Amino acid sequence: MTGPARENHRTTAFELFFDLVFVFAATRVTVLMAREHGVHGLVQGFLLLALLWWTWEAFTWLGNQARADDGVVRGGMAVASAAVFVVALTVPEAWRDTPGGLDGPLVLVGAYVLVRALYLAVRFAVDGAAAEAGTAAGDDEGARRRLGLSLATLLAVVPLLVAGALLGGWAQTVLFAGALAVDRAGTHLAARHGGLRVGDA
Structure with a gap:
């Protein structure tokens, strides 16, 4: 399936490509913020950057636990890269959908939720493979508790994001901020009750 990351494991070209997709998305957000001249626009930009940071951080942590260049981790990160690229493409319409085509805010939400679910x-x-191998990462109840809390958090976040995308304006901003706060808090709880240090989640 996939092997554990070792201390001497170096960053691969695949991981660098994964990072570059996030860099592209972040540059799109900064361009959007440069065009805004009000507080609301800046807040929206920072929320998009926080969304990108949160997804990148999760996969970076995962890449430190298992090799990112083979097995299921590689497959998941490849699909996640495509989803983040979609997020980058929807950045100009993340808050105000233009006529024609798919609804920009909803596409962004769908891509973000896909990345989190992946x-x-x-x-x-990875935790299942670690448990079968008898390694410390997978031989306790903590892994199941972490995943359960993380899944519950994602299920709580999705309605907030969808509602925000449908309402638009300040309502979208407030609901997106609330969703990111719930996501962050849920991850901290998952780390604490799953036997990890908060910084490791």
Whole structure:
């Protein structure tokens, strides 16, 4: 399935490509912020950057637990890269959809939720493989508690994001901020009750 990351494991070209997709998305956000001249626009930009940071951080942590260049981790990260690229493409319409085509805010939400769901699925597979191998990462109840809390958090976040995308304006801003706060708090709880240090989640 996939092997554990070792201390002498170096960053691969695949991981660098994964990072570059996030860099591209972040540059799109900074361009959007440069065009805004009000507080609301800046807040929206910072929320998009926080969304990108949160997804990148999760996969970076995962890459430190298992090799990112083979097995299920590689597959999950490849699909996540495509989803983040979609997020980058929707940045100009993240808050105000233009006529024609798909609804920009909803596409962004769908891509973000897909990335978060992929992370949980890959982490479940990695923890299962670690448990079978009898390693410290997978031989306790903590892994199941972490995944359960993380899944519950994602299920709580999705309605907030969808509602925000449908309402638009300041309502979208407030609901997106609330969703990110719930996501962050849920991860901290998952780390604390799952036997990890908060910084490791």
